[in-house]
Amino acid sequence: xxxIVEIPASLDDRSFEQFAESLAAGDPGATRxxxxxxxxxxxxxYGLVGLLTAGQAWQEARRERPLFTIPxxxxxxxxxxxxxxxxxxxxxxxxxxxxxxxxxxxxxxxxLGVTPVRASEDVHQVVGMIQERASRMLSDKLGxxxxxxxxxxxxxxxxxxxxxEHAGTGGWVSVHAYSYRRRxxxxxxxxxxxxxxxxxxxxxxxxxxxxxxxxxxxxAALEAAVIQGVSRFRDPGRGQGLAGIKRYLARWEGKxxxxxxxxxxxxxxxxxxxxxxxxxxxxxxxxQLQVTIPASQVAE
Amino acid sequence: xxxxxxxxxxxxxxxxxxPYRDLVTRATGAAVRVGIEREMIAADCxxxxxxxxxxxxxxxxxxxxxxxxxxLGQALPAGRHxxxxxxxxxHSEAIDHVxxxxxxxxxxxxxxxGGLRVxxxxxxxxxxAFGEVHRVGPLxxxxxxxxxxxxxxxxxxxxxxxxxxxxxxxxxxxxxxxPIA
Numbered sequence: 226x227x228x229i230v231e232i233p234a235s236l237d238d239r240s241f242e243q244f245a246e247s248l249a250a251g252d253p254g255a256t257r258x259x260x261x262x263x264x265x266x267x268x269x270x271y272g273l274v275g276l277l278t279a280g281q282a283w284q285e286a287r288r289e290r291p292l293f294t295i296p297x298x299x300x301x302x303x304x305x306x307x308x309x310x311x312x313x314x315x316x317x318x319x320x321x322x323x324x325x326x327x328x329x330x331x332x333x334x335x336x337l338g339v340t341p342v343r344a345s346e347d348v349h350q351v352v353g354m355i356q357e358r359a360s361r362m363l364s365d366k367l368g369x370x371x372x373x374x375x376x377x378x379x380x381x382x383x384x385x386x387x388x389x390e391h392a393g394t395g396g397w398v399s400v401h402a403y404s405y406r407r408r409x410x411x412x413x414x415x416x417x418x419x420x421x422x423x424x425x426x427x428x429x430x431x432x433x434x435x436x437x438x439x440x441x442x443x444x445a446a447l448e449a450a451v452i453q454g455v456s457r458f459r460d461p462g463r464g465q466g467l468a469g470i471k472r473y474l475a476r477w478e479g480k481x482x483x484x485x486x487x488x489x490x491x492x493x494x495x496x497x498x499x500x501x502x503x504x505x506x507x508x509x510x511x512x513q514l515q516v517t518i519p520a521s522q523v524a525e
Numbered sequence: 526x527x528x529x530x531x532x533x534x535x536x537x538x539x540x541x542x543x544p545y546r547d548l549v550t551r552a553t554g555a556a557v558r559v560g561i562e563r564e565m566i567a568a569d570c571x572x573x574x575x576x577x578x579x580x581x582x583x584x585x586x587x588x589x590x591x592x593x594x595x596x597l598g599q600a601l602p603a604g605r606h607x608x609x610x611x612x613x614x615x616h617s618e619a620i621d622h623v624x625x626x627x628x629x630x631x632x633x634x635x636x637x638x639g640g641l642r643v644x645x646x647x648x649x650x651x652x653x654a655f656g657e658v659h660r661v662g663p664l665x666x667x668x669x670x671x672x673x674x675x676x677x678x679x680x681x682x683x684x685x686x687x688x689x690x691x692x693x694x695x696x697x698x699x700x701x702x703x704p705i706a
Binding site: 349372378382383389466472 | 541543544545547549550551552553581582583585588589593594614615619622623626627
């Protein structure tokens with residue numbers, strides 16, 4: 226049997242919850258999912274790496290590829306192709322529909338197409354690739370000080386390392402710039418990182434679960450890691466990555482959101498109205514992180 | 526030999542065999558630190574200058590592995606010093622952040638007339654004592670106490686803290702700047 230997993234027409238970190246609910250609905254273990262992207266008109270990098278994560282988790286658990294219908298709108302399918310989505314989706318899904326034959330884009334608002342992260346070398350490659358392009362984008366198009374570039378690459382590096390250090394499996398990263406006029410009225414650069422690994426709760430369980438007792442949950446784990454800087458390692462030098470990302474975002478009015486299991490936490494800047502911590506969401510495998518850097522108001 | 530200079534960029538290339546100049550990831554940091562420690566043990570110099578001038582990005586995790594753990598490690602016996610050279614503003618920020626988290630500090634040699642400065646966590650008294658030693662040259666506890674109008678115990682405590690952090694060198698009862706040339 227096949228069950229349809231609906232993908233919202235506009236897939237970003239907020240509408241992602243509709244997708245997660247659809248994925249978790251019914252009897253997920255008994256039926257092969259069909260990810261229906263035919264009606265999708267836009268997807269953020271968070272959406273793209275999240276879709277791959279869902280496919281990866283299913284394949285790793287069931288040893289079977291879920292079905293995937295590609296967007297009907299040609300522009301959308303071409304954008305996803307240029308962002309490198311289908312290169313990796315073809316390994317995870319049984320694709321249905323015509324995949325556009327376009328080159329992965331090196332000269333657009335896709336600063337970093339969908340890129341797998343499995344090992345330390347992948348992080349080196351990602352950081353090496355992004356710096357020149359990020360520099361151009363952050364200073365020329367977002368009007369940020371040149372100092373923002375190094376911090377951006379550091380945040381990207383630390384975000385990717387969370388996969389290598391904690392996930393226990395591979396993941397994905399992508400970086401896009403786009404206009405975020407609906408909520409912010411400015412352009413943004415977005416780093417999206419997603420893995421199908423053990424998640425924050427399991428990763429921290431050995432060190433933290435006893436301390437929290439009955440209150441131990443996905444939300445508590447996220448709070449411990451993101452707010453308190455707790456790591457699963459006893460070494461006091463650990464936990465630097467998220468602390469470093471937060472430090473960078475505080476300087477550039479950026480936003481951090483992390484979803485893991487059934488919870489989502491956000492470090493919310495003044496320009497946004499997101500909820501700091503949300504529990505009892507539909508379960509989604511692994512961890513998903515998004516960093517959003519807005520353009521300076523002067524530049525806009 | 527008093528002074529040893531190690532190119533961190535060269536050690537990075539030897540350690541990870543990639544064309545990238547960036548010090549990122551813990552695994553890379555650990556490999557680079559092991560390479561640096563090996564060269565330090567072989568040379569057995571009083572001061573090791575770590576040259577960051579050809580290094581691109583340094584992320585927090587790698588800064589912790591390379592710099593903080595080097596200061597905590599076995600390859601650096603008491604009385605030996607590490608001084609960073611060629612660090613830019615971004616390097617400084619990452620290194621300062623990870624050292625503060627571990628209550629450590631390290632010397633940085635700036636180009637030009639900048640002289641030595643400190644990255645990491647340094648309390649007010651040791652910071653004042655460090656400034657005084659670098660202003661007037663080698664001195665002992667009574668001289669520092671007199672110069673800063675402190676008690677002898679306060680002066681001795683500040684100077685000993687600087688020695689423990691490897692930011693000054695103690696010879697008999699005299700405290701000297703770390704040799705860098």
